[in-house]
Amino acid sequence: MTTAVLQVQNLCKSFGGVHAVRDLSFRVEPGEILGLIGPNGSGKSTTVNALAGVYPVTSGEILLAGGHIQTLPEYERVSMGLARTFQTASIFPEFTVREQIRLGCNVTLHSHPLSSVFGIGRHPGEDEAVTQRIEDILELTGLNDVADNRVATITAAEQRFLMIATALAAQPKVILLDEPAAGLVSHERQALSSLIRSIRDTGVSVLVIEHHMALIMEVCDRIVVLNFGSKIAEGTPEEIRNNQAVIDAYLGEAV
Numbered sequence: 001m002t003t004a005v006l007q008v009q010n011l012c013k014s015f016g017g018v019h020a021v022r023d024l025s026f027r028v029e030p031g032e033i034l035g036l037i038g039p040n041g042s043g044k045s046t047t048v049n050a051l052a053g054v055y056p057v058t059s060g061e062i063l064l065a066g067g068h069i070q071t072l073p074e075y076e077r078v079s080m081g082l083a084r085t086f087q088t089a090s091i092f093p094e095f096t097v098r099e100q101i102r103l104g105c106n107v108t109l110h111s112h113p114l115s116s117v118f119g120i121g122r123h124p125g126e127d128e129a130v131t132q133r134i135e136d137i138l139e140l141t142g143l144n145d146v147a148d149n150r151v152a153t154i155t156a157a158e159q160r161f162l163m164i165a166t167a168l169a170a171q172p173k174v175i176l177l178d179e180p181a182a183g184l185v186s187h188e189r190q191a192l193s194s195l196i197r198s199i200r201d202t203g204v205s206v207l208v209i210e211h212h213m214a215l216i217m218e219v220c221d222r223i224v225v226l227n228f229g230s231k232i233a234e235g236t237p238e239e240i241r242n243n244q245a246v247i248d249a250y251l252g253e254a255v
């Protein structure tokens with residue numbers, strides 16, 4: 001078996017007496033788009049926050065490319081290759097789009113933070129590499145046309161894509177997308193589907209948490225389904241669509 005990009009083993013997370021996530025295990029393989037779905041309150045956000053290091057786990061293990069990360073702080077997980085987006089836009093309205101993406105690159109820099117001012121601790125070629133990376137991300141996310149616009153002035157959909165762009169700037173091995181389609185209209189969701197596939201095509205694995213079933217079924221290679229904090233099913237979109245436990249708990253007659 002190849003090493004998973006992200007592996008979750010027997011993850012439990014409780015808040016006092018609330019068992020938000022119970023004994024959850026799954027793997028995100030290299031080059032895979034994995035969906036995490038379930039009804040409201042089933043533990044999806046808690047899982048993402050535990051993976052990202054926002055919450056300490058109650059028990060269980062999280063491995064990134066084979067190494068344990070469950071005790072590491074959030075920023076170390078990012079610099080090791082686990083990036084995430086948030087349900088609400090987490091951006092700087094006064095920055096330009098390009099500046100905001102540059103911020104996301106900082107976690108990968110070897111140069112001293114003041115190297116551009118004082119010329120000390122500079123890693124040759126790093127500025128050029130970062131500039132090229134930003135251009136590549138603008139191209140990938142379709143934000144080139146608004147690259148020099150202030151973040152406050154771009155559309156809500158562009159802000160969502162910018163959040164993904166900023167997460168990509170950290171050069172992740174896996175990106176966690178927390179409800180990326182929230183608030184998007186049909187053609188924007190289509191663009192999001194294409195973007196998610198393009199991200200995978202660059203070699204970055206994707207874990208996507210989403211309520212929009214058409215998008216999940218269209219874009220995911222495999223899907224994990226939660227209910228009351230526990231995994232009730234795992235499989236291809238076709239298998240999940242026809243799984244009676246999933247239909248009863250979540251999908252109903254919707255798909």
Ligand SMILES: Nc1ncnc2c1ncn2[C@@H]1O[C@H](COP(=O)(O)OP(=O)(O)OP(=O)(O)O)[C@@H](O)[C@H]1O
Nearest residue numbers: 015018019020038039040041042043044045046047
């Ligand atoms: N910080 C917290 N303190 C106490 N209980 C919490 C906390 N965060 C989540 N919970 C509880 O944990 C359970 C799982 O919540 P979670 O937000 O992870 O579900 P979800 O699947 O992401 O829901 P939604 O689809 O509505 O975002 C719920 O019962 C919720 O009330």
